[in-house]
Amino acid sequence: MKFKIVFRFLMVASLLFIFPAMHGQGQTRISGFVRDQQTGELLIGANILSTSDKGGTSSDNNGYFSFVVRIPGTVKISYVGYKPAEVAFSVPKDTLIDVALVPGEELGEVVVKGLRTPINNVSTLRISELRQLPSLGGKPDVLKSMQLLPGIQAQNEGSSLLLVRGGDPGQNLYLFDNVPVIYVNHLGGFMSVFNPDIINSIDLYKGGFPARFGGRVSSVVDITQREGDRTSLKGSLSLGVTDLSFTVEGPTKLKNSSFILTGRKTLTDPLMATVTRIIDMNGLVVAYGFHDLNGKFTWKPDERNSFHLNLYQGDDYLNYWSVQKSEKGGAKETQNSHLKNAWGNWLASARWNHVISPRIFMTNTLSYTRYRLNLFQNYSITDSIKHPVFDRNYLSSVADLSLRSNLKVQVLKWWSLDAGLQASYLDHIPNSYYQSTLEQQPVVERLRAFEPALYLDNKFSLGSRIEANLGLRWVGYHTKRFSSMSLEPRARINLTLAPDQQLSASYQRVTQNEQLLFTAGSVMNNEVWVPAGAGIDPARSDQYTLGWNGSFHNGQYAAEITGYYKTLSNLATYREGYSSLMGDLDWRSKVVTGGTGRSAGVEFLLKKQYGNWTGFASYAYSRTTRQFPQINKGEEFTFDFDRPHTASLNINHKFNEKWSASLTWVYQTGLPYTPVLGRQLTLDTEPDENGNLGYYEVLMYGDRNSGRMKDYHRLDVGATLNTITKRNRKATWTFSVYNVYNRHNPYFYYFNTRTDDYIERPENLTDFKATNMYQMSFFPIIPSVSYKLYFDGTATKVPKRFTGEKFKKWLYQEK
Template structure:
């Protein structure tokens, strides 16, 4: 996919309580969804090039209704013009904010979003085969309606902030791979591998607590969400868990500044494992093409359960780092960073596969009784990785800071003292 865009924006303060922002964007898009390159071929396979223009204009109004209420009303119009088809969509958006006492705010919003390109990917893997397919013959633009309600608060002169946000999203006109396919490469009839008309739902709540300045800074966050999809041609038409559904996501970040030279950081991340489609069994199926002797053989096929009805192991890791700020002989600022990714060497799953062994090949039985046990195997990447980096700044000479007494740092544990 190639994207060449032009954008222009204009902001106007119409009245003291009313500001306006408008703009336009024109994009030239060039899609080759079935393209791939194979170095061993003298002549690469033919690909279909799909070119389109995507013009869009928008208008946003911001109103201050007294000292406590702000309202944002906007509308965006986006088109999609190609040789085979054209689409036009309107995207309204509304946001209302109510300022409460003690630096707190309530906000509610609604927006409609249209996407003229859809992302196809293989399920059950983080490192998957991704391809963008454009709207056109048989593929309508995807649409979503998003609702959110939240609260934000700031405490102790902005040193601490907290956020709670809940959201609900509905999606329509979704596209995905037809069952049994995981790639469009080299196929001029790639549309036959895509199913459309899907719907989706997503609901969740997010929490965030942050300390923004002081010797100790950091944040703690947690999110609970569920996302589903439904296609008439997939999973017998029943709703199934989305490929990237992670019900629980949490992270913790702690930074400490020991003095003007030394600082350290710690980040821990946790996510529920990705869903995958489990194998329930296998069977021998009669081949439809005879062998060189004219006989029909058998080949082994896997029998799968419901779409995304299994889950991988949970994902979590711990990253740590130490930073040293120095000044070079030429009076330039420089930074040394010593870090360790995945400190406790967690083998997080990136994808699962079923096989009779842990090798890449799949062994066929030589006869009807020569079956070998099949197991579930896990592929993992990125174990513990230490690293060292050095950064030199050329944005001016350094200013040396006087040393601070050791006892001062204890007074900045909860509150910033100046």
């Protein structure tokens, strides 16, 4: 039945493709790209306005636009910080243009503040805004910056994991130039893998997804990379508290081509290894580090075609080395052990963009991504007797080979559509285990799946006030023993109340066929992706939204209010008492399925978008619950990361061309926790050395998440100094202070019978002691600084070599 509906739907759409659209009298279609004249970089979100009929549009994530204008007439193209351009048209012929805007910051108020039209449910962050925010470590973090916006929360303090409208961290789709990235965090969620030096723009969809997006039920984080400067070779080198990074970009020998290469590497791993060796931790050496490498090549052979190659590789690694030396009866013995936990991504993609005609734009992408989590352990003894080496290895991985093809078609002036297909071949290894001492190794379970999808989005302009987006997405999922299909309707309606005010409503259904099992707060990564199959149905969400947005004072101020209601079904998580699938062949027994969730809330945002003073204020109220058949006696409970009230305030001020400063204040309701109601003695099932059974003490817990930690808030400040070095190179100093008033925010609560830092477990007690609750805090006031040096190929001022001739002439008065 579903196949018949999809077939009929696509047949109607195909017929509409066949009939050529007729020109209205005195109209023509204008399509093209908007770029930076100096670097050739695409300008995403540029405003394109027809002065004759006041119609307009904005450039998409490819810098592309297409719309119909009256002729004769003029089109004005503007972008914040650039001098606007005007193009006149008088011939009724579809036209493809390439617009290059000149940076015009020095023109002050003469520059038109072309701003992207705000859309409800979409949070947009420009790279210039990202760099203004004070940050922990002195360098901006993409995902932590998004957490300041309404409806987006952090898992815990210092974490870059995103929780969007009551969702889990694994329910967000991260697209890097339209390619999914599976793992997006370093250091247990402390930092994101996205290097800001290569980012052009960021759009986060909280609801109202276009039909081209699917596979995750909570949000889509659409990140567009820069293309690299086409005019000259340039770069930068940055040193911060946590890492060292570099950027190199410029043209290649191939005409109309460019490249950009960025990298980051922590400075902590050699430091940790050196310190742990010096303080002599009984032969134990510990080191943690991570790295990221990004590369992109772009070639535009003509005005209709462009080719893009992307590469990314990033890894985290935590190592423990131990060497124990001893001597027994004159014989020397050495015990060596090594434990390594490594996790990260590989990504490679090729994309072809092609303008078939001013009405039709096509994008084709072939990509491969792989995430793997690996735990390796090695142990050996060296003495007079030869001992076998003990090796143990655990692996969990998922690989995704995908093809995506998309068409944007302007059928009529009032009707455009976005259609395409996606096909993914997925290779899952949830739990692979090897141990050298086992005579028979466990059989590795490998789950392969094929996930095709078709989608169609229609955008209708019904008069001058109503705009409707109606879409449908069909998704299939097929494995050797499991198959499912789903239809995902999408709808969004905008009503224009005034030229700068809109009322919008949306509905979406989204299906997720792979779910993430994760352990909160662990530096050693335990994230495992499990595919849908027998007993693990695909997760699903339905979301309804209603919102208003508007701008005031010539676009200087923008505001939005959005309410939402979301339901989740078929959720999966760890069974109570488990936090890893490692080494268990029957891993499905550790997974609880059939969960449901509800989330409802209202969000508010007020933003000042340009001027010497900029910033925003946001507030959100929401409530989120979960319910699983085998958790909390099957009763509904408060979500682990439910925070009813969240608010943030950001203020930025530009004093002059050198100095700027920023301030950010954050407030959140405390996280829920499960309180302890009492203690009891429990019979020990294992006898002691004398064969006697004893008792040990256990804590008695109340209802799950029925308590609240104290509220969270902090103040961050930062300052930026732009300067010129003696060699005429640009440089930037960034200073920041995290948690200025040193608020001790709770990271977690624990129960203890002692008043010092030593945690004494209740089962070790031989006599009664009172149990009290304490909080653990990790982030006090933290000052940081970073330095960034730019190499732009300009002439450098090289000091003359000192020969002593000037000093000699001055000394002997020869001149």
